[in-house]
Amino acid sequence: MDILLFKKGQVPELVTELAALPEEGFVWLDFERTADAPWRDWIEHLTGIALFEQHVSDSLNATHTSYYDGAADYDQLIFQGLAPDSGDALISERTAAFFLFDRLLVTIHAVDNPSFAVIRHRFKEQRQKSPARPANLMHLVLDTMVDRYLAVRPALSQRIETLQERLLDPRDPFDDWKELLARRREIRRLIMICEDQIDAISAWRDGSNRPLTSGMLVRTNDLIEHVDRVLDHARMQEKDIESAVQLHFSSVAHRTNEIMRILTVVSAIFLPLTFVVGVFGMNFVFMPELKLHYGYYITLGSMVILAAGLLAIFRWKRWI
Numbered sequence: 001m002d003i004l005l006f007k008k009g010q011v012p013e014l015v016t017e018l019a020a021l022p023e024e025g026f027v028w029l030d031f032e033r034t035a036d037a038p039w040r041d042w043i044e045h046l047t048g049i050a051l052f053e054q055h056v057s058d059s060l061n062a063t064h065t066s067y068y069d070g071a072a073d074y075d076q077l078i079f080q081g082l083a084p085d086s087g088d089a090l091i092s093e094r095t096a097a098f099f100l101f102d103r104l105l106v107t108i109h110a111v112d113n114p115s116f117a118v119i120r121h122r123f124k125e126q127r128q129k130s131p132a133r134p135a136n137l138m139h140l141v142l143d144t145m146v147d148r149y150l151a152v153r154p155a156l157s158q159r160i161e162t163l164q165e166r167l168l169d170p171r172d173p174f175d176d177w178k179e180l181l182a183r184r185r186e187i188r189r190l191i192m193i194c195e196d197q198i199d200a201i202s203a204w205r206d207g208s209n210r211p212l213t214s215g216m217l218v219r220t221n222d223l224i225e226h227v228d229r230v231l232d233h234a235r236m237q238e239k240d241i242e243s244a245v246q247l248h249f250s251s252v253a254h255r256t257n258e259i260m261r262i263l264t265v266v267s268a269i270f271l272p273l274t275f276v277v278g279v280f281g282m283n284f285v286f287m288p289e290l291k292l293h294y295g296y297y298i299t300l301g302s303m304v305i306l307a308a309g310l311l312a313i314f315r316w317k318r319w320i
């Protein structure tokens with residue numbers, strides 16, 4: 001647990017003990033989601049407010065989707081962020097819970113959620129301006145979480161482009177459909193996360209019992225716009241995959257048609273030749289052509305002329 005004390009015009013102070021909320025400024029209690037995290041006791045001790053059991057249960061759910069719910073004394077926001085890159089997966093969710101009071105912000109998040117450590121480090125290095133209200137601090141954390149989505153876009157685009165090139169490469173038949181389906185599921189998951197995020201932030205902006213300032217409304221709208229950019233990019237990537245798959249099957253069908261056309265032309269040329277061979281291969285005794293001295297050469301030449309004539313007709317018709 002980290003306790004940061006914020007006062008106007010001062011650098012945030014990291015304290016180890018806090019008996020009550022200060023008369024000036026506000027407090028940020030940052031907890032990691034563990035079985036023995038006493039965040040609920042701290043809230044009741046500092047504010048005298050008892051949380052709804054459903055809110056407590058949702059905050060302990062590490063896979064809960066983003067949503068907002070307001071109470072008379074506080075706002076609760078569940079927000080899904082991205083975890084550090086793990087293996088081959090780009091989209092790995094980590095849910096964080098925010099409890100917003102008038103002079104207190106409580107956050108509960110996974111141990112490996114990097115966004116909160118980034119914010120604390122910025123405050124420590126004095127590279128981040130101290131927010132004036134708990135709502136501004138919550139926006140700052142949310143914005144950092146969304147920035148990780150923006151960072152995912154180049155890597156996701158690169159993977160999709162690689163799959164597209166492999167799909168359309170005629171020299172290397174594509175057979176890794178499991179990877180393609182995994183990337184498509186990854187994009188669909190990102191789309192659903194972004195949609196839930198937009199709904200949650202919009203609901204907090206419009207339904208909070210603590211009216212946001214005009215400047216905070218602008219920042220909140222900007223945050224929604226950032227998420228919307230990721231959502232548009234994910235939808236575009238999904239369409240690109242579908243288009244690549246359609247082009248792949250169109251290309252396969254085109255190659256198949258080309259092969260079938262060539263085989264059909266070859267069959268059409270050899271069909272009359274086979275007929276001639278079959279006629280002269282019949283074992284009748286009275287076949288006058290069998291007595292001709294040059295019958296073999298005449299027949300063979302006729303077959304060559306017939307084949308060449310058919311080939312010329314096919315080329316004239318542009319069938320080959």
